[in-house]
Amino acid sequence: MQDPHNKPIKRVVIAGGGTAGWLAASLMKKVLGKAVDITLVESEAIGTVGVGEATIPPIRLVNQVLGIDEAQFLHDTKATIKLAIRFENWKTKGESYYHTFGAPGKSMAFCHFHHYWVKARQQGLKADLWDFDLNYHAAEAGRFAQINAKDPVVELPFAYHFDASLYAQYLRKLSENMGVVRKEGKISRVQRFTDSGFIQALHLESGDVVEGDLFVDCTGFKGLLIEEALGAGYDDWSHLLPCDSAIAVPSERHEKTAPYTRSIAHDAGWQWRIPLQHRNGNGHVYSSRYISDDQACDTLLSNLDTKPLGDPKLIKFTTGRRRKQWYKNVVAVGLSSGFLEPLESTSIHLIQSAIVRLIQLFPHNGFAPSLESEYNKQSELEFEQIRDFLVLHYTVNERTDSAFFNDMRNITLPDSLAHKIALFKESGNLLREQNDLFLESSWLQVLYGQGITPKDYHGLVNSVPEVQLNQMLTRLLEIKKEPIAKLPTHDEYINGMVAKYKRAMS
The missing domain is CATH 3.50.50.60 (FAD/NAD(P)-binding domain)
Incomplete structure (x- = not known):
């Protein structure tokens, strides 16, 4: 296989699914169309973090670009x-x-x-x-x-606010309808070109080999391609944002749904409360230097307004950013690119902006150093701001x-x-x-x-x-x-939109 350094980019391989992977697949396929073939590799056996349920207004632009009907979106994602x-x-x-x-x-x-x-x-x-x-x-x-x-x-x-796992499922269906190919399987080995160090192929446990020209790393905190294979480096910002843990748990929905996210400060961090149609999303972000995991869990469970619907899930992280979010022929998107706590609901936006930036600077005819440099310059500024x-x-x-x-x-x-x-x-x-x-x-x-x-x-x-x-x-x-x-009440509006979709489908 020819090293993709100086040849047209025709094959994009996305490693990992979830919101990051399927948002990358759908947006890139929608905009780039037949110019590229897109394959997404994911395993049903690997879970996603899946707590990012609150967004900011630019998400509406993404939905519009993808041609998403709002009534269907509200219905399908319990938004x-x-x-x-x-x-x-x-x-x-x-x-x-x-x-x-x-x-x-x-x-x-x-x-x-x-x-x-x-x-x-x-x-x-x-x-x-x-x-x-x-x-x-x-x-x-x-x-x-x-x-x-x-x-x-x-x-x-x-x-x-929406259920992130349902949003990923929605985007998967949309992507596959546009021609994105999904490949089931765990990645066992990353193959690189000897001379350039660029990634050549992903080897799966099944024995299948997925070759590509450009790879998008959506493998979460692990950073399987950008870090484990390429060693792009990481800027640790925990001296500025020392929270390093989160505990998340769903709970029963309120009778009346508030049209806003709640961020409630506690002694060593803060708690989110996100209302969905079918449940509430809850979590406690905290610094383990000031409170133990058990204490943090007790704080969260004692401050739920409604009955929990599952067991609390512990998430560990280091606040910061990947030093090079585009390195060689890999672009990191989502948690593989860095992590900023969801205090201002920016997690999904950072996925969105990374993909838009990649499309704007897409290396159609090879990996020019100036494209990589400009991408990293813009992403660094965005993360810092x-x-x-x-x-x-x-x-x-x-x-x-x-x-x-x-x-x-x-x-x-x-x-x-x-x-x-x-x-x-x-x-x-x-x-x-x-x-x-x-x-x-x-x-x-x-x-x-x-x-x-x-x-x-x-x-x-x-x-x-x-x-x-x-x-x-x-x-x-x-x-x-x-x-x-x-104005109608928030619940009246949501119920009306969902009913509108159901009527259209009947």
Whole structure:
């Protein structure tokens, strides 16, 4: 077989299934079409981590590209709507705030809405930041419907909670219908070319051999191709994000389904609570340096609202990223590329962005070093920006009751994050870095929610007379609240969409 270093790439082999593998297969086949043949190798005997059930709005773009019907998607994956994450006990015990997918107020020229709000608060305004956020009002009221409005002030951005294993099954069916070939079997050996070190083929325990030009590693934490075969290296970020364990367990669903994820801080980490149509997803992310696995399990089980539906599952991890996520003819996608705890529901997004990046930089005519370098440059920046946003939640806190949170207040921050915090604290300014996944409104909600109030506001605000400023804010409050009464409850919306699909299929 010819070394693929300088020849057209025609055969893509994906090692591993789950959400990462089947999302890679479906997106690449949909976009690249007949230009490549795609084979996915997976074994029914190997389980997946499968706890990533909360997403962020870009997942909707993926579904649209794949031509997924939303009603069918909601039915098949037991999905619900996500408008926000509610953070509880993060600043101090007993306090909570939302990070919504919306934006407080409205878009303003040259300086953001919150500068006007900061001045008004200094002059006695009682309305909180989230009073100007439609997503917040809808989340609190437990209501949702898609709003097709021309005015962005009343947009209601959303994502989904879904069963990750059912999503993978959905994507598998979609992929196979498009021509992706699934190969059942465990990988026993990875064969490499002697001269280049590129991977030539995967040898299965059955004796079958799967050859390829480009290999996508979706083998989870193990990194069978990118690390065990190629030794790409790993950047350990546990000094910034010391949580190294998680315990997950499903539980019975609530009678009323909330349209948001809950993130509940405990003494040595935090707990997620994700509502699905048929159950709740629950987990406790923690640092084993501060609490034992048994203690962490007890904390999780004693803080479930509903009866557990299975045995708790322990997951161990090291926060960080693969040093080269594209190395030679292997691209790592999903957990093989690195791990950032799911505090902001970025796990599935990182799968999605890795695949999109690979498609954009696809090596059609061979593996040019510049393509690999650019891919790794972009992925490194993306991981670092998300890392900084996660660290923000931990380091800006007022928890004096916890050794873990006390220590997190005193970690040495990356310069990029320290600068962003200082800039907001002193002037109220939020300057979004290029390609940052999180918009200014996201940074604003977490910074303010964690207790940082800017000392100053943009000077342009002073050009608006006080009476006019109060009138503008009063009218905005009315506009943001107005749609709520017209929206169905979240459960009514979900049940209506599922019923719509069933009618179409009958």
